[in-house]
Amino acid sequence: MKARTPFIAGNWKMNLDHLQSIAFVQKLAWTLSDARHDFATAEVAVFPPFTDLRSVQTLVNADDLPIAYGGQDISEHDNGAYTGEISGAFLKALDTKYVVIGHSERRQYHGETDEQIAGKVAAAHRHGIIPVICVGETAEDLETHGPSAVPVAQLRVALGGALKGSDVVVAYEPVWAIGSGQAATSDQAQQVCAALRVVIAELLGDDVAQATRILYGGSVKSSNIAGFMRETDIDGALVGGASLQLEEFASIVRFQKHVGT
Ligand code: 13P
Secondary structure, three states: OOOOOOEEEEEOOOOOOHHHHHHHHHHHHHHHHHOOOOOOOOEEEEEOOHHHHHHHHHHHHHHOOOOEEEEOOOOOOOOOOOOOOOOHHHHHHOOOOEEEEOOHHHHHHHOOOHHHHHHHHHHHHHOOOEEEEEEOOOHHHHHHHOOOHHHHHHHHHHHHHOOOOOOOEEEEOOHHHOOOOOOOOHHHHHHHHHHHHHHHHHHHOHHHHHHOEEEEEOOOOOOOHHHHHOOOOOOEEEEOHHHHOHHHHHHHHOHHHHOOO
């Protein structure tokens, strides 16, 4: 059993409206409770669209559900003339515990730079929100630079925004594995996650590096989660497509039941 509590996170991307989010989170809680899931052995979080967060908060509070939630992005700025942006102050006001920062889809479709991502990490920490910092290489990067060079370089810049002593979560998501059905092998992912832990140790100290959860993301399913979780430096998963299928996501959360398979 690892010292770090495993973390299974569902990134819904642009899926499920606020009514669908209530139904999904309620059913997820029931399914896990029926299966007697022990949340101390795997923390569970969902990352719905911004417009769902208030509804998810209301449900989680009313029913006292042991499910955390987070935003999919955060502004570098706290308030002002930034049309379309969402402040960390607003996320915090909805008891948002986590926020995904630097997802490859934001880097790719919205031109987010490593420097902006560092600014967003700083904003999350200013508001007491734990950033889930995403890094990962494209297939072309992999061919040109090898397996860990690009994610390591991305993390170095992103952690420049981290407040010393505040928690971070890091997610290694190879771009070529996202939504492709072609997950990295657990060996490949372990190699990169170990290199990322070295960067955390260099920049934030050994104790923080040992305490930080590093997730793997990219075509995670119930049939491959156990292999990732057996690796020493992989502490959980950031799940995209499979996080929208209730039984499948609940089965990923309950990876300990099939870790020996
Ligand atoms: P898939 O699980 O659909 O490959 O997506 C991974 C991802 O991007 C999670 O942030």
